[in-house]
Structure formats: C-alpha cells, structure tokens
Amino acid sequence: MDGGSVVVIDDQLDPPARILERLGQIAGYSWESPDLVHSTYDNWHVAGTRFVSPYSAATTPSQYVTSPPTYAGRSSTSPAPQDEAGSDKSTASTPNASGPDLSNLEEQPVVARVSYHVLREERVFHTCKNLIATSDPNGDHIVKPIDLIRLPPQPSDRGPIVVAIYESPGPNYLSEVMDLGPAYYYAKRVEDRWEADRREHFNLDEPISLQHFLDFAIGATQCLEILHHRHGMIHGEIRGDTFHYNIGENQVKLTGFGSGLRTFEHGLTSTGWSTLSKELGAKHKLVYISPEQTGRMPAEPDTRTDIYSIGILFWQLLTQQPVFNAPTPLDIIQSVLGKRIPLVSSTRLDAPDVLGRIIQKCTAKNIHDRYHSVSGLRFDFQMVKEHLARGIILL
Secondary structure, three states: EEEEEEOOOOOOOOOOOOOHHHOOOOOOOEOOOOOEEOOOOOEEEEEEEEEEEEOOOOOOOOOOOOOOHHHHOEOOOOOOOOOOOOOOOOOOOOOOOOOOOOOOEEEEEEEEEEOOHHHHHHHHHHHHHHHHHHHHOOOOOOOOOOEEEEEOOOOOOOOOOOOOOOOOOOOOOOOHHOOOOOOOOEEEEEEEEEEEEEOOOOOOOOOOOHHHHHHHHHHHHHHHHHHHHHHHOOOOOHHHHEEEOOEEEEEEEEOOOOOOOOOOOOOOOOHHHHHHHOOHHHHHHHHHHHHHOOOOOOOOOOOOHHHHHHHHHHHHHHHHOOOOOOOOOOHHHHHHHHHOOHHHHHOOOOOOOOHHHHHHHHHHOOHHHOOOOHHHHHHHHHHHHHHHOOOOOOO
C-alpha cells in the first residue's frame, strides 16, 4: 500500500546481528527457525522449541528443564525449578549429554519476539500474563506468555534488546489471505547473517470464505470482549497482525499489542508528523485509526474506537483490497475523516448485504453511530452464521 516516498534506513530493517546464536544462549530452548518474521509492531518473531520435563516437581506445563543464564534478566510465568539434576545454569539452550535425559523431555513449540522496544514489550508481556491469569486460563483467546529476557548487549545493537517468549499459536491463516502491509516482512539468510527480504507484493491465496470469515470475526470479537468488558482496556492499535487465526484449530488469539490508544497522538501533531509520515508502512497503519484518534473530532476515543478499527480489518480481509486508495499518509487521514466506506458486497459479490451493513456500522465516522459494545457486534455475526448454516437467504 505504501509508495516509494517512505524513507527508511536499510540496516535498521535487518534483525539484530547473530540473533539465532544469541537466542541459543537461553537455556531450555532451541532455535532453528527457517523464517524470521518482522511484524508491524516492529518486533521479530522467531520460531523455536522449548524443552519441558513432565517429571518436574511442579506439574504445570510451564516448568523449565534449566534456567536461562543469570545475565539474561529472566522474568517467567513460573518460578525456576531447583537444580535437582545438577545442571549448569549457564548451559546453552539445547540440553546436552551432561544435562537431563532427553528421552524424558517434551517439546513445546514457542515463538520469541525480539524487540528494541524494551519497555513496551515488557508491558505487553505482563499484560498478557495478567489476562491469562484472570480471564483466559486456557489461553483460548490470548497468546500465553512464558519467559521474558534481556539479551546481553552487542556493539552492533541499536539499543537494549528484549526477548519475550510465548506459546506458539501455530500457523497464521491471515498472512495467506490478507495484505499485512510493508512493515510485515521476512528475513532471509545471506551467508552467515540474516537480511530483510521485503517484497512489494505478496501473492495471496483465494479470498477467505464467508464461513471462515465469520469464525474469525466471532473469535476476534471474543478477544476484544476480554479486554473491554473484563479489564476495561482499549487496544487502540488494531490492524491485520493484531490477531492470529489458526484455521486448522479454528482458534483466534490476540497476539499483537502496540503502544495503546495514544500511539499516534504525537505523530499527528505538526511536530511529529514529519517523522510518522516517513515511517515504513505509515499509510497501512493510518488506515486503521478511527476519526477520533486523529484529534480532529469532538469525541474522545473509547472502546468503540477498537470497533472502528476491527471493522476496517474485516473489510480488508473480505475484499483483499485497501479500504482507502490514497497516494500519501495525509490523504489517508483525510479519507479516515471524510470518505465513506463502501459496502463489502460492492466488491465481494458473494457477501450478503447484511454483512456489509454490520461492517458499515462498525466504521461509522460518528462514534455514537457505531456498535455500543463489541458484544453486540459478536451477536450479529453469530446470527449471520446461524442463518447461513440453515440456508436462510440474507438481504
């Protein structure tokens, strides 16, 4: 969606130097990720494996075989086990012959989020930890946090690096059927290093089916219900990679958090605009902000702000098109404020008009014209799903 006017520094697009080797110093894990993925929240996702002992004194699945090195500043969802096997706490991540018996270990897929935004990622980690503990103990809607570590600095680092490790939610169908923007890209191995591999266009699969869309929409609204109704939280930065949709398990999880409701507040001022407008993926991110987040509307942002943003996500997921075609970030802001969003059915011919009206209600410019709660939105999606399953024609 973004054109060539975006100014970026090439070496800042690459992952931190020797990232897999440095992750390998965290005990209890192995990292052999074939792909490194950069999210629109400016962190790198690295797939790996966690080794768990089923015979540990604590019977929770989050018990570790060994602890990460003491310099890593570990903060975990469970206390470190006693050194019953006599293992060295500074060992490498993959257990070796001097460590525990490999035949007794279970392997758990995990994802490490590697980021220079230390304070933000620490806040997100503890937010997820609290949400899991109080509202989603099985991790049905929130990705489960496991470990939080600060890496020892290297001369080439742009700043301190934090690693937040989460349970892997499995493959993400959304990245196959939706343009997640130019700030979502991969890294490829070039000799002994990783380099950013940005492509202008992704070859998307066929558009998501209505059945799978409704499953996703219901799951995504359930995630927001936990934030809005159980914790009084507003996400404030919803976009395509906020959610993870494992279509095989029919499971939607909230995986992406940004800096919150005021993310764009400074960037939309006269002093901050020159920086924000040149960020990689600026147009793509601004498409999702609500009119009241621009600071040019009399209303204050609230939970209905998230309803607007998720409505934009639904529209673009169904159509595989940008909701606003505009050449510059400023034109995007003007479209957010004044351009009416067309019915989905005008682009997606198999979508019933009622689905388009639901999304239009989500994306009303006036905050008072939107759904008053995400529960009402979920109810309407469930009704559409039930009627389609029964073969009832929707108008």
